[in-house]
Each structure stands twice: as C-alpha cells, then as structure tokens.
Amino acid sequence: MxxxxxxxxxxxxxxxxxxxxxxxxxxxxxxxxxxxxxxxxxxxxxxxxxxxxxxxxxxxxxxxxxxxxxxxxxxxxxxxxxxxxxxxxxxxDDTPHEPTGPVEDDRLRLVFVCCHPVLTMEARVALTLRLLGGLTVAEIARAFFVPETTMAQRITRAKAKIAASGVTFRVPSDDDIRERLPGLLAVVFLIFNEGYLATAGDDPLRTALIDEAIRLARLLHALLPDEGEAAGLLALMLLSDARRPARVSRTGELVTLEEQDRGSWDRAMILEGHALVRERIATGVPPGRYQLLAAINAVHTAARSAGDTDWSQIIALYDRLIAADASPIVRLNRAVAIAEVDGPDVALAELERLREPLDGYHAYHAARADILRRIGRSDESRAAYERAIHLAGNPGERAYLTRRLDQLGGAR
CATH class of the missing domain: 1.10.1740 (Rna Polymerase Sigma Factor; Chain: A)
Structure with a gap:
C-alpha cells in the first residue's frame, strides 16, 4: 500500500x-x-x-x-x-538553442501553439486546458456543456490538425501574439474558472489552477502592457481571488458574496486590481469584456458591506457588457442585479426569458430559486433548488443550495 x-x-x-x-x-x-x-x-x-x-x-x-x-x-x-x-x-547538443523571443516561458509558448488560428476557438481552449491546465477530458466537457466523448474527439482532432498543418513550437511573432490573444485570454479565464469553482472532485476550489491562471495572466500583461483586455483579465482574476479566504466555510460550504467576511479579503490583491481598472479607464479606450467584468468586481470589492453595493452602477456596467457579449450567462447575472434595484418580480420576468438556453445550467436554477423564495412562491422555489442541486458539480455549491432548500421546509 x-x-x-x-x-x-x-x-x-x-x-x-x-x-x-x-x-x-x-x-x-x-x-x-x-x-x-x-x-x-x-x-x-x-x-x-x-x-x-x-x-x-x-x-x-x-x-x-x-x-x-x-x-x-x-x-x-x-x-x-x-x-x-x-x-x-x-x-x-551543446550548441545554443534558438532565442526565446518575446515569449520566454515554455508553458506560455505552448498556449500559443494550442491557440493557433488553424483551430476553432473551442478546440484551442479545450486543447490548452488539457495540455497546460492538466484538466481531465471530463472536466473540460463540463466546462463546455458537451458529452465527454465529444470533448475527447475534439481534443484528438485538434492535435491531429496541428500536426497535419505543420504548426511548430516556434517563437511567436508580435502579429501572432495579437492575432491569437482572444483565444489565449479565453483559455486562461477558463483555467481560472475551473479553479475558482471546481466542476468535479471533493474540493470546492482548485487553488493550483487559480494560481497558474493568475501567473499566466501576469505574464500576458507584462508581455502586452498596452493590451486592455490582458490587463482587464488580470484585474478580474485578482479581484475575484482576493475573496478566496472567505468563499468557503469551515464545513466546506460555499459562502455567497453577501454573506462573506469582507475583513478577511486580501486587501493587497484588491488594491492591485482596482489600480489596473483605473489605469484602463484613464486611457479613454472603450473597454472590452474582461475590463467590464473587472469593473463590476471592482464595484463589489469597493463596498464595505453587501448593503453598500452600488447596484445601479453594476447594472449600467452589465448593460455595456451585453452590448459586447449578449450571452445568456451575462443576461443571467444582470437579472440577479436587477432584483436588487427593481425588485424580484422584475428579475423573475428576465429569468423566465432565459429558461430555454440555460435550463441545463445549475446557476440559472439557483438564481431562480432565490428569486422565487423572495417572492414567497415556496413550492416553485423548492423545485428550482432541487434542480440546481441535481445539476451542480461543486460540493461547496451543493452544500449551500441544500441548506437553502432545507430552510424552506416542507416536502423534499
């Protein structure tokens, strides 16, 4: 043994x-x-x-x-x-290796290979998560909401396409870097997300993935200091991970933002994240997706308590984000913010419009369960909590959702 x-x-x-x-x-x-x-x-x-x-x-x-x-x-x-x-x-061979060029880190160079334009965006992200992040095929499949067999085939085809296209592990040029940046940012963000809220395993967080994603984001920002989205991604990760000490209870339950002990947040990370957000605002360049998400997190982390949160500003930022990325998940998060300003009834109407695209997403049902609870529709709230628990893969989330369900009382 x-x-x-x-x-x-x-x-x-x-x-x-x-x-x-x-x-x-x-x-x-x-x-x-x-x-x-x-x-x-x-x-x-x-x-x-x-x-x-x-x-x-x-x-x-x-x-x-x-x-x-x-x-x-x-x-x-x-x-x-x-x-x-x-x-x-x-x-x-004792002869010197070729110069490393603008990308000196082997892992970052590998990401650029995996993010080559010959691959679809989905294939780039999946391949890099497998080779660089070390995620299993099952974990990547859950991140993409596809069957495991589909993801395995996607990764296999991506590697075969790189080999067939003659893509080499060469030093990327400045043009290569800027062309592949959107895919690279998506890769790093998904690695961070898998660490921030693990989709499998016994631990709610996978700190090694969080740390690796932040390390890569720092390298990207140092490599491309004038790229707003690289700075925005780093700021977003810092402001999110600053809350790590307060995100999981001693019993392993996920702690929601409004219930967290804000005194335990990492103030150094928050200050660094806020500085990056202000730095990008000062340029006057219209912000992209990651910069807007970072700005939303800056509003949250600037509030001394949940009650002090400037929800109107958060909604305004989500409105700008929807103009750039009208995905159902962005609209879901905006609906949650709407509940704090216009009330749960208005938010519920927004959520109902998202039922079809997000029916398989646990966070949708968790948000809907909370809104229904606030309105007083306990039976529907109970059903939504049960659906969210069934879909959730993170043990900390399941523990939190189960406690909220038990608080409703009545038949399970």
Whole structure:
C-alpha cells in the first residue's frame, strides 16, 4: 500500500509539474502527442517507483528527465523521420538553442501553439486546458456543456490538425501574439474558472489552477502592457481571488458574496486590481469584456458591506457588457442585479426569458430559486433548488443550495 505522504507528493507533482514538463517536451520535440504521452509515462513511472525508492529531492527534475528518456525511447522505437531524430539529438547538443523571443516561458509558448488560428476557438481552449491546465477530458466537457466523448474527439482532432498543418513550437511573432490573444485570454479565464469553482472532485476550489491562471495572466500583461483586455483579465482574476479566504466555510460550504467576511479579503490583491481598472479607464479606450467584468468586481470589492453595493452602477456596467457579449450567462447575472434595484418580480420576468438556453445550467436554477423564495412562491422555489442541486458539480455549491432548500421546509 502506497504511504499517504507519497500519494500526496505525486498529486502535488502532477498539479505543479504537469504543464511544465509537457511544455518543455513540446518545445524540444515539436510534437504534442509525444510531449503528452511521455509526460504521462513519466508520472506512471513515479507511481511505480516513488513508493519503493522514495520521493526524489527535486520531483520536477526527476519527472522531466524521465519524460525526456521516454520520448527518446519512443522516437527510436518508431524510427521517426530525420527531423524528429534531430530534435531528439538536441538533448545532447551543446550548441545554443534558438532565442526565446518575446515569449520566454515554455508553458506560455505552448498556449500559443494550442491557440493557433488553424483551430476553432473551442478546440484551442479545450486543447490548452488539457495540455497546460492538466484538466481531465471530463472536466473540460463540463466546462463546455458537451458529452465527454465529444470533448475527447475534439481534443484528438485538434492535435491531429496541428500536426497535419505543420504548426511548430516556434517563437511567436508580435502579429501572432495579437492575432491569437482572444483565444489565449479565453483559455486562461477558463483555467481560472475551473479553479475558482471546481466542476468535479471533493474540493470546492482548485487553488493550483487559480494560481497558474493568475501567473499566466501576469505574464500576458507584462508581455502586452498596452493590451486592455490582458490587463482587464488580470484585474478580474485578482479581484475575484482576493475573496478566496472567505468563499468557503469551515464545513466546506460555499459562502455567497453577501454573506462573506469582507475583513478577511486580501486587501493587497484588491488594491492591485482596482489600480489596473483605473489605469484602463484613464486611457479613454472603450473597454472590452474582461475590463467590464473587472469593473463590476471592482464595484463589489469597493463596498464595505453587501448593503453598500452600488447596484445601479453594476447594472449600467452589465448593460455595456451585453452590448459586447449578449450571452445568456451575462443576461443571467444582470437579472440577479436587477432584483436588487427593481425588485424580484422584475428579475423573475428576465429569468423566465432565459429558461430555454440555460435550463441545463445549475446557476440559472439557483438564481431562480432565490428569486422565487423572495417572492414567497415556496413550492416553485423548492423545485428550482432541487434542480440546481441535481445539476451542480461543486460540493461547496451543493452544500449551500441544500441548506437553502432545507430552510424552506416542507416536502423534499
């Protein structure tokens, strides 16, 4: 039986090193399949050997070396064409590598490969979440509201298309960076969201994914300091993650914004996020989606209490956001804000118009349940809570929704 300490070390190494090892192999060999498969084999070797030999002093270096050997073995075994062997020989070549150019981080370079224009936006996001974020196919499928088999096929086709198109793990030019920026921002944001509110597992939050997404957002902002949406995404993440200490109770229940202990929020992150928002406003350039979402979060985090929230300003920001992104989820969030200004009856009418596109989304039913509760329609509220609990994948959300359902009383 594997000691718990070894299991924890392997899990920590997977969380911290997976993306680093995959990205390093992808740069060196220029083949995503080889990079992913060799990394997986290295982790399998760790599962077999670490319980017997002990956890190495530097797990990341051990995994990288093992993965490189697995990749070389595969190349020799399959007698790959000359350029693949030449790539493998780089491991023993003393000549300098090509300059890294404007993107110095292997993981960020890998994202640019995965966000190549030959792929659809959905494929870019899915492939990067798999290779860089280390999310399982099932987790990515839930993020996209598609069956797991569909997502597996999408990722496989994306890797095949990159290989067939001759896309290489090369240094991206400035034009490449700006062309692929929307897909890259979407990738980083989805990685953050999976960490901020995990769709599977026993933990409500996946802090490693949150930290990785913020790290990537910082790199992007440093790389493109004049790109408003890069700054907006970083600000949005900082202002959201600043509330991390207050978001989950001791019993593992998700704590809603109005119930959170605002004194435990990370003030340094809030100040940094507010500064980024003000910096973008000062440019006078019309804000994009991430800048508007950051501004909404700035209003929330500026309020000393839930009762002090400037909901009128939040609605105005949502109105501007809808002009750029009229998605059902944006309209759902605006309806929740409407309830605070115009009352729950007006908000309910807005929600009913969103039933068809959002019927499979747990947050829609949770919002509707709360509005119905405030109106006094307890039976309908109870049914909506039950639907939300059934659809929710996050244990903290399920615990919160179950408590609210129990507070209604009556038949379950």
């Amino acid at each position: 594997t000691p718990p300490s070894v299991d924890a070390a392997i899990a920590r190494a997977h969380r911290d090193e997976w993306a680093r090892v995959v990205a390093g192999l992808a740069r060196r060999f220029g083949d995503l399949d080889i990079a992913e498969d060799a990394t997986a084999e290295a982790f399998l070797a760790a599962v077999e050997r670490w319980p017997r030999d002990g956890v190495p002093p530097n797990p990341g270096a051990w995994l990288t070396t093992t993965a490189q050997r697995k990749a070389l073995d595969r190349l020799r075994r399959e007698s790959r064409r000359y350029d693949k062997h030449q790539a493998a020989d780089m491991l023993r």
